[in-house]
Amino acid sequence: MTVAAPASAIAPPRPAAVARPRHLRFWLGALILAAGLVVALRWLGNDYAYFAGYFILQYVVLGTAWNILGGYAGYVNFGAAGFMATGAYAAIVVRQALGLDLLPGILAGALTAGLLGLGTGYLTLRLRGVFFSIATLSLTVVLHTLVVNWDYVGGSRGAYIVRPREVPPFTSYGEYLFIVMLGLAVISVGIARAVELSRIGQGLAAIRDNERAAEAVGVPTLRLKLIATTLSGALMGVAGAPLPYYSGYLNPEAAFGLAYAVNAIAMPLIGGIGTWLGPVIGAVLLATLQQAATVTISSALSLWIVGWTLVLFVALAPKGILGMVRRR
Amino acid sequence: MDPTLSLLLNGIVSGLLLGGLYAAAASGLAVSFGMLDIVNIAHPALMVAGAFLVVILGTWLGIDPLLAALLQAPLFYLLGVGIYVAYHHFFERRGDEALQGLAFFFGVMFIIEVGLVMAFGPEQRFLDPWYGFVTLRLGEIDLPLRMLVPALAALAAIGLLYLYLQRSFTGLAIAAVAQDPEALRLMAVNPVRIKRLAFGLSVALAAVAGGALVVVQPVEPSSGQIFIGRVFAICIMGGMASLLGTILAALAFGVAENVTATFYGPSWSPAVAFGWLLLVLAFRPQGLFGKAA
DSSP states (O other): OOOOOHHHHHHHOOOOOOOOOOOHHHHHHHHHHHHHHHHHHHHOHHHHHHHHHHHHHHHHHHHHHHHHHHTSSOOOOOOHHHHHHHHHHHHHHHHHHHHOHHHHHHHHHHHHHHHHHHHHHHHHTTOOHHHHHHHHHOOOOOOOHHTTGGGGGTTTGOEEEOOOOTTTSSSSHHHHHHHHHHHHHHHHHHHHHHHHHHHHHHHHHHHHOOOHHHTTTOOOHHHHHHHHHHHHHHHHHHHTTTTHHHHSSOOHHHHHHHHHHHHHHHHHHHHHHSHHHHHHHHHHHHHHHHHHHHHOHHHOOOOOOHHHHHHHHHHHHHHHHHHHHHHH | OOOHHHHHHHHHHHHHHHHHHHHHHHHHIIIIIIISSOOTTTTHHHHHHHHHOOOOOOHTTTTHHHHHHHHHHHHHHHHHHHHHHIIIIIITTTTTTTIIHHHHHHHHHHHHHHHHHHHHHHSSSSSOOOGGEEEEEEEEEEEEEEHHHHHHHHHHHHHHHHHHHHHHHHHHHHHHHHHOOHHHTTTTTOHHHHHHHHHHHHHHHHHHHHHHHHHOOOTTTTTTHHHHHHHHHHHHHHHSSOHHHHHHHHHHHHHHHHHHHHHGGGGGHHHHHHHHHHHHHHOOOOOOOOOOO
């Protein structure tokens, strides 16, 4: 004879309500927003608007890419500039060697930077925390030195890209680049969101909170980390690949600029780390601020503002803007 | 003598002298990063800020760069204390050191660098002491005083630091705070006060290293960037908290860089040094001179 126990004590705890991903709604919303932006800018018909829009969107991609590794898995990558430059130089190599244009260049940038990301993923086997960050920083210097000494891509003199005046059916090359970057931004944010809401995202969050415990309960930490570093690296490469087409000229100093690395960290932290919306908010705010300060005052001041914003936000609002909104 | 051998010997000797400068740059980090576990990425930027102040002080007062560096050191000690107070208040106390603390120092580094560009412009600055163009000759080997004097000054400063850490009560407390802050508390020593003092000391060391840097080479606001990897590499290879290990690693690093520069051209030297760091990190993260964890 069994002892009857109250039903509530036997019943397994109900799983916590998981918000349904609502992928269709996200993609529809993103498409409508993107289409609205394209229409609005064409109505504005100003070349500078495309220039500034591209500048902001490239940071949406870069911040989102950083967030996949830094925000979801907690591995701080100081080498965003290195990955971005890898994408940019892959696009230049593809153009010089095969005569291929922007879109294949972006694909090449994603592949090369993704492979580099996979390599750094194996570094995480031995390097945790600070040591991983320092390794990414040194990786940037090594890549920088390699490119400076690589004459095929122009060495320290840099490489020129003669861009076509226009690409039909777009009104100008600026609009073409803007729309390409807009598409890339939508895809990147979509990928990051899908990762975040999937089992991969939950596994990465477990790694972020306590890697040893995650490993002990059977989370495949290495595989997840490799996915995160590869994806993050590839998207950083994507952010950088159109850069030579955007500026028409690329030298190592510009491609490996510290400002990219700082922005890639500052934007997710300001918006709210670990959520797909955070880097988008941070990138739009901070990049707009930078554009405004560059145009009205000076580019040095705009970078100074980035530094101060980063320091003030991590000190006073470590959960970013999203964290401030949610607390209310 | 065979010209290649002479070139190699000269490369090694001036590499050792360069290593002296690197030891100065890294010794402060051995205190903050190695002993206090504070990842001060802004350390090289603080060093460059110190170098700029040395140029100003030296030009204004007409004094030797190394003397100017000593004069300004107390100022940087106070700056370091201020940075640590902010770091402790916002990050260490909350237990948020890892990600947020890293981002904090990254931001501080960027603010210093861009601030220097805004205040002085991106050009190179220099200050030549009287011995700047004197070279001693030992047979085939050149000993430029421009390299020798800062290297000796750096080693002297590190020697003083070593004595302070070994002989004084506060110095021993600094070494102890890394290992067991609770035990320190039981001995009626406030670990936060000790860490504040030690961090101020590490930033003052950065400023002194800035003086040595000015003697060796012209400085520009972005000079610190290349030093980030260098000083962390030296610190890690030296086994983090060991001053002797730091000096040995710095000398080895200087020789590796300089010999590469001599034979393959200076544009290759960073890759060798940083490639070396990547290898050390991947295969021996406890450093060449550190004990296995």
